[in-house]
Amino acid sequence: MRVGSTFNVAFRALRRNKLRSVLTALGIIIGVGAVIAMVGIGNGAKAQVEAQIASLGQNVILIFSGSTTSSGIRTGWGGAGTLKIEDAEAIRREVPGVAGVSEEVVSTTQVAAGNQNWFTRIYGESADYFDIRQWPLADGAPFTPQDVRSANKVCVIGRTTATQIYGNEDPVGQILRIKEVPFTITGVLTPKGLSPQGVDQDDIVIMPYTSAMKRVIGGTNLRNINVQIGDARQVEAAQQQIIALLRQRHNIRPGRDDDFTVRNQQEIAEAATATSRVMTLLLGAIAGVSLVVGGIGIMNIMLVSVTERTREIGVRMAVGAHGTDILTQFLIEAVTLSSVGGVIGIICGIGASRILSAYAHWPTLISLSSILIAFLFSAAVGVFFGFYPARQAARLDPIEALRYE
């Protein structure tokens, strides 16, 4: 019944000490603003990583050739040469739910056209690759299954390679010399940006894996096989079937280790986002500390305020205020400071992350939930740190308070 009046009383008291109110709220403003901006940065980084992982393609299973040890030197994944073209064909044939398979060989080499040359990565793939990676062409057309069967001297190139070699010229139809072999460029890929590992994915030449094996890299071993499954629910089962199939094909007895590694996109995504999740937590925790410091600031000011306003409290009690009225008044003052500070802090935090996005080109993502949590937390800070001073005020003896100098 009296709460309405008490709000009135508390707001009047805050208005009376404008500068102090603003300075007290400032602690919370900075705290909440920091939390919003930091979590925004962390979430933005996470979202970016997730987007990059998604750019690997949907429902993709990656099979890497195993490592081998020769004279004590271990080659790393793909070095063992255990994956054969026939393995890929068996997967295409025998594993249910497979939407696409791309045999992959990788090399780096110098490419040239006219008087320009450039050191870039050569990927040998099947014609399915562009669907698997969801990587459409910006210009021209991809190579065809027929090109793969015939090991034709055709390729598509990434945006970076195109710019480095041809500048503003249209590369489609031009001849690119790769290890002195002339390849016809059939298309240019849409830019994909950096990979989760920070590699420029557009610095690339993609050609039929058959052409790569025969004319550029040599050898008949695949570094890896990219498999796309049509239905997300079948990925797990397909992964198990691929492992079983390859073990059988490679004559691996039960109990022996695989000579290949199978990863699905989900696992890769989890590994990659774990880092940014930790970063988000860390940033949030650091910003949270400043919120707690802001809360202590409120408690500090409220305690000073109770001492300084002892006479005022005495007068209020003399004219009929109950202890609970005083308690509520000081609590409302504290919560008002912290929640108004919280709202301003949210606005500042959003502003700060906008500025970071615009000038530092950091991706930021502010979710509604982080705004709500920040607001509720700041209000809770007000209650928590306001309660002790408010109780001190409510417990004052009116006679002592009136006599206080």
Added chain:
Amino acid sequence: MNNGAVVKLIDVHKVYRTGEMEVPAVRGVSLDIRRAEFVALMGASGSGKSTLMNILGCLDRPTSGRYFLDDADVSGLDRDRLADIRNRKIGFVFQNFNLLPRTSARENVELPLLYNVQRLTNAQLREKADRVLASVGLVGREDHHPSQLSGGQQQRVAIARALINDPEVVLADEPTGNLDSRTSIEIMGIFQQLNERGITIVMVTHEQDIASYAQRNVVMRDGIVLSDRVVTQRSAAEAELEKAARSTSEEDRGVGPH
């Protein structure tokens, strides 16, 4: 029991405990104050008059004895009930005014209404406060802060605050202690006017000439009532003010009494 007494104290004692020691401050005071009386409570410091004032103001409870305010026994009430009694039945005027700083005269006067059981709208609060401020001669000062008002004006704001809830009794603790003599007389003038309107006033003072504006003087010493007498030669504030005005104008003309 009711003989028109709005305040009735029966054998009131107050003992303070300081560690092991028991210090009696009031040692058996019985006192009746009738409606529309103007009583001055006098005594040296340590006489127990402040303690008695705190009990009268329901800020403190007697250790023993009974206190009837407006026929209701208030001696055994808890903190919150006493706060309600103070809000509805008692108006306080303090020596140092005790106005809230950086707060307009109007908002200071509204203060007791905010703790009233009855909720008023801001417009009603304002209207009521302005009316009481006008009755103590502060028309046009409603928006002034205490720092923009003279001591006398501040005390008038405090009196308006004491009157806002139509109390049974106004308790004034050395109301002229911080004021010059002329302003003191003005404040006494207001008290006498209020008293003529039927308001009961109890005023603590140690100044004999201020006490002479009251109808009745109660003198305390060592926690008991030493004397309780009707003022025979009562000062009238209006006449005193006229006298003072006349003497200053004579001084201006250089024909002062000295």
